[in-house]
Every structure is written in C-alpha cells, then in structure tokens.
Amino acid sequence: MxxxxxxxxxxxxxxxxxxxxxxxERELAAPSAVLRELVGHLSRYKGKRLRGTEVLLVGKAFxxxxxxxxxxxxxxxxxxxxxxxxxxxxxxxxxxRGLASVNARYGNPTAVLLGDYIYAKAFHLSTGLRSQVAxxxxxxxxxxxxRGEIEQTAARYDFDLTEARYLELIDMKTAxxxxxxxxxxxxxxxxxxxxxxxxxxxxRDLGRAFQIVDDCLDLEGDERIVGKSLGTDVSEGKITxxxxxxxxxxxxxxxxxxxxxxxxxxxxxxxxxxxxxFDLRPGIEYAIQCADGSSRKALxxxxxxxxxxxxxxxxxxxxxxxxxxS
Amino acid sequence: MxxxxxxxxxxxxxxxxxxxxxxxERELAAPSAVLRELVGHLSRYKGKRLRGTEVLLVGKAFxxxxxxxxxxxxxxxxxxxxxxxxxxxxxxxxxxRGLASVNARYGNPTAVLLGDYIYAKAFHLSTGLRSQVAxxxxxxxxxxxxRGEIEQTAARYDFDLTEARYLELIDMKTAxxxxxxxxxxxxxxxxxxxxxxxxxxxxRDLGRAFQIVDDCLDLEGDERIVGKSLGTDVSEGKITxxxxxxxxxxxxxxxxxxxxxxxxxxxxxxxxxxxxxFDLRPGIEYAIQCADGSSRKALxxxxxxxxxxxxxxxxxxxxxxxxxxS
Numbered sequence: 227m228x229x230x231x232x233x234x235x236x237x238x239x240x241x242x243x244x245x246x247x248x249x250x251e252r253e254l255a256a257p258s259a260v261l262r263e264l265v266g267h268l269s270r271y272k273g274k275r276l277r278g279t280e281v282l283l284v285g286k287a288f289x290x291x292x293x294x295x296x297x298x299x300x301x302x303x304x305x306x307x308x309x310x311x312x313x314x315x316x317x318x319x320x321x322x323r324g325l326a327s328v329n330a331r332y333g334n335p336t337a338v339l340l341g342d343y344i345y346a347k348a349f350h351l352s353t354g355l356r357s358q359v360a361x362x363x364x365x366x367x368x369x370x371x372x373r374g375e376i377e378q379t380a381a382r383y384d385f386d387l388t389e390a391r392y393l394e395l396i397d398m399k400t401a402x403x404x405x406x407x408x409x410x411x412x413x414x415x416x417x418x419x420x421x422x423x424x425x426x427x428x429x430r431d432l433g434r435a436f437q438i439v440d441d442c443l444d445l446e447g448d449e450r451i452v453g454k455s456l457g458t459d460v461s462e463g464k465i466t467x468x469x470x471x472x473x474x475x476x477x478x479x480x481x482x483x484x485x486x487x488x489x490x491x492x493x494x495x496x497x498x499x500x501x502x503x504f505d506l507r508p509g510i511e512y513a514i515q516c517a518d519g520s521s522r523k524a525l526x527x528x529x530x531x532x533x534x535x536x537x538x539x540x541x542x543x544x545x546x547x548x549x550x551x552s
Numbered sequence: 553m554x555x556x557x558x559x560x561x562x563x564x565x566x567x568x569x570x571x572x573x574x575x576x577e578r579e580l581a582a583p584s585a586v587l588r589e590l591v592g593h594l595s596r597y598k599g600k601r602l603r604g605t606e607v608l609l610v611g612k613a614f615x616x617x618x619x620x621x622x623x624x625x626x627x628x629x630x631x632x633x634x635x636x637x638x639x640x641x642x643x644x645x646x647x648x649r650g651l652a653s654v655n656a657r658y659g660n661p662t663a664v665l666l667g668d669y670i671y672a673k674a675f676h677l678s679t680g681l682r683s684q685v686a687x688x689x690x691x692x693x694x695x696x697x698x699r700g701e702i703e704q705t706a707a708r709y710d711f712d713l714t715e716a717r718y719l720e721l722i723d724m725k726t727a728x729x730x731x732x733x734x735x736x737x738x739x740x741x742x743x744x745x746x747x748x749x750x751x752x753x754x755x756r757d758l759g760r761a762f763q764i765v766d767d768c769l770d771l772e773g774d775e776r777i778v779g780k781s782l783g784t785d786v787s788e789g790k791i792t793x794x795x796x797x798x799x800x801x802x803x804x805x806x807x808x809x810x811x812x813x814x815x816x817x818x819x820x821x822x823x824x825x826x827x828x829x830f831d832l833r834p835g836i837e838y839a840i841q842c843a844d845g846s847s848r849k850a851l852x853x854x855x856x857x858x859x860x861x862x863x864x865x866x867x868x869x870x871x872x873x874x875x876x877x878s
Contacts, residue, residue, distance in 0.1 A: 312668060
C-alpha cells in the first residue's frame, strides 16, 4: 500500500502507526451492517496516514509516547478521512487511491453522511480524552479547513486569483491540519507554548509544500501511479499555482483561451487540452520551487526538536513531500 | 416567521430565545465575505428553533437559567442547522422554509462544506464550555443522527420495511437530538442522572411524534404552508409510516404498482401519482395515532418537572407537534 521509501522513513514509529491504524478501525467499526460495509470500504483504501504519523513522530521526538498519542493520531486521521470523503463528493471524483470512491460506489448522499458520521465519531472520541486540548484544537482546525474549502470553491474560475490568495487558501484547507497534528504531538508530550507553536510552524510549512505538489500532480501526474482521479482541478475550475503562474505570463487573447478551456461546453478532457495548448512546465517548476522554499522553512523549525531518529524522520518527510510521485 | 400559536406557547422563554438567536448569528458571522453571505442566507430562513427552545424551557423549568444555557441552546441549533443543510443536498430539495435552499442557490459543494463548517463551529464552541457534558453528548448524538440518516438512505426502496424499523430509524435521525436538547437543559440546571434521563425521554418521544407528523406533511401537506419541497420522500424512495401501513394492506399486485410508482422512469410527480391511485388517508390517520401515542408518553415524563409556565409550555409543545400544519 505504502511506498518503500516512505515506509523506511517512518520506521521510528512503525509499531505506533500500526497501533493507530488498529485504533482507527476498531473505533469506526459500528454495530450496524450498513456502516460496517461502508467503513470496511474506507479502510481498504487507507492512504499514507501522514497526519497521524506526524503526531506520533513529533510526540516521540520528545521521549516515550504518552497514552493518548495514539488515540489523538487516529482522531486526526479520522478528521482527514472525513474531509477526503466529502472532497470526493465535491470533486465528483470516481477514483481514490486506486479504488472506487465512496460516492462513486454508494452515491453522494451516503458519502455526505459517512463523512458527517466520521467527523462526529472523531469529535466524540476527542471529548473522551483527559484534556480538552485536542478537541478544541481539532474543532477549530476543522472549521478552518472547511472555511478554506468553501473559499476555494467560491474562487473557482477566478482567473485573477493571486499567488498570495492561493497560498492563503491552501494554508487553510491543508496546512492547518498538518500544523495541528504536529502541535498536538508536542502538547501531548507535555511541551509548552513556544515549542508547540514552532512544531505547528513545521507542520504548516510541510503541509503547504505537500499541497503545492499535490496540485502539480493533478496537472501532470500519472493516474495509475497517483491512484486517484487527476485533472479534476481544471475540470472543476480550480486555479492552482502552476496555472496562476501560467496566466501571469499570457497575452489577453491567450488568457481568454485558458478561460475557454476551463469553461466552454464540449471539451472532454480540459486538463489534457490545457497541457496540449500551453506549456505548463515553467508554471510547475515555479510551483515546485515554492514548495521547496516551504520545505526548507519547515526544516528550520525542526531545530527546536531534540536530535534523534524521529527528528531525522520528520526532516526526511519534509524532503519526501517534494519528490513524491503519488 | 413563526406561527402565532407557537410564539404564544414559547412565551416563558421569549427573551432567552432572542438571546439564543443573537448568539447563533454572532458566532457564525465569520471574518470572510463568502461565509458572511452564506451564513446571511441561512439566518434569513431560520425556522422554529424548537430544539434550542427545548434546552431553554427545560432549563428554566428548574429555576433561573445558568450562564451556559443560551450557548448550549445555540450550539444545539447549529448542529440541527448543519444537518438541515446536508439534508437538502441529500433530498435534492430546492425549497427550505419558503426560500431557496443553500444547495439550490450555491450548488452542492458549497452546501456540503457549509454544513461541515457549521458542525465544526458548533463543536468548537462546545469545547469552550466549562464542562465537557455538552460536547460529549452532542458529538455522540450527532453520530447517532448521521447513523440514522445513513441507515435510512440504505433502506430506501425497501418495500418490506417494518413499522419497528421505521421507528428505529426516526429515533436515531430525529428523536435523539430532541432528547439530547432536553437532557442538556436539565444537566446545565444541575439536575442529576435520573431527572436528566426522564427529560431525555420526554424529548425523544416528542421528537418521534414530530418526525411522524413531518413525514405525513411530506405526503399530504401544502408546500405554500409548509414552506419546503414536499413529496420528496416518495421521489427519493423513503418509505414512511403511512406508506408502511398502506403496503401492509395491499394485494401483491397493488404492491407491485406502488413499487412502480416509486421507481419507474417517466413519472413526474410520484407523490401525486401515489395519492391519486391509492387512498393514503388510513395510513396517515394510523401514523397520526402513533404520533399521538408518542406525544402522550412525552407528557407523562413531564411529571418529573416542577409545575409552572415552562412545564406548561413543554406540555403544549407536545400537543402542538400533533396539530401543526407546517
């Protein structure tokens, strides 16, 4: 399921990641045949579990994990899974990690409700923890993620979208949950405000790099490798960083053509048409440079962590998100 | 906006209901133009706010309200509002309280995300309360509501649905949140386990009666009075109590015809066709009898509450849900 490189990289918390996965599946296994089937479908296409792993790596960087690190990591993954299930409804995606997405297989209503169910389960679990730190931070972060998604939806087909606004949107939508995951790793290790904020910064910068690369893969990736429907950003009207960069260098007439490719009736594969008519490489290279800058910034924040295999793994993770192909 | 009868009935907490509405709007007013517009649209079609009012009436029945009753009531209303926004996506409804639903006006993606945003906001507010009682109970209840909706979705077009199973589904989907609202009213008034469970029973029985009547209105109500799209249950394949009762009395051939009306291509108004070909009145009368029984049971649970205008209002509410026409 997971690439060998990533597996290797996460070895300092291999057992704990397993434990997190078991917790995740056990807690979501509901006493109802319908839910069991749906949740079973979910667990069959589990992904990288990066966010949960971030909780564990940050936590263990400070010493042995506390009893609530694994539940917190699983809760973070549940929230991420819920957003994925809803994302697939929004993107009208039919593939998720190489398998049919929930909405493609069971219909949109079920996908909306399953997402809601997982959110509610995650919040419920978080209120059972000894401190309210996780439930507060995660509810706030979920609100930020949703706000980012709403504002990104409203910014569809906005061909004047600036780079700054694009970054704001992905920071809300993606970076915030990575930031919260890392912050929780530190807080549940008993670390204070200053350290918690520094590792949150690490997570946010890593998350930003991750999303920029994700947006590049959507434009130029290979569906068989990435394992999810690609080209959906263009067909759904999302203007991502490579396209922001492309648009900035175009003549008014060319800009109109891009607009047409995004909007005109009767274009079957909009992403392929865009790639056929415009050279996307400079925009993608520019975006990867931005991701690289964000990844470097993440590495700097790591200096606050005690040296050791967990810090090394986090550093490798910040590099991995740049070169990943899926 | 609200019927005079209901207004009258809720007079013991009129000021507090106002306060709850202000809290609701203030907390959802976000620092972003997009969200402000969406939330503004929501508040323009606020409904009966029954569930929040239940928190306040139960709370005040035990004495002056505590400082957290109003926030708790608003949080309950937020959760209900989020489920409504998502329900409208599921039901492909275009009308909600006489105005365009969020999905009809802004599209499904925005409606899914706005629902998520409101849920997250509600959970975030609940984690700011002094005790974790509300956040635990509400997260658990939301999970139950979603489970009910998922299982109801899975039971669409199940023409063998039994009355017992129908009741189970509406108890999860609707009654549970009324039960939680009443329970929270008591718990935030410092009442103990036994009283909390009794008023939860009141809320559940009231909620069950409310949903049965709602399902009857969907079959035979007047869209201009009810203020939302009707006939959606039949067109979406939901088998509600009047139809369960109808099916039980039909010949195999007639049952096949009902099935056809629910499923065959090319029937524009399925609910009207059903009503034209079958006498729905006995089923509706039977359903109203069940609702009546549930309402009576609710009234019995009220005996645990101190006598006074709030208890009287709750009793009137249990009667109101039976005779409402919207």
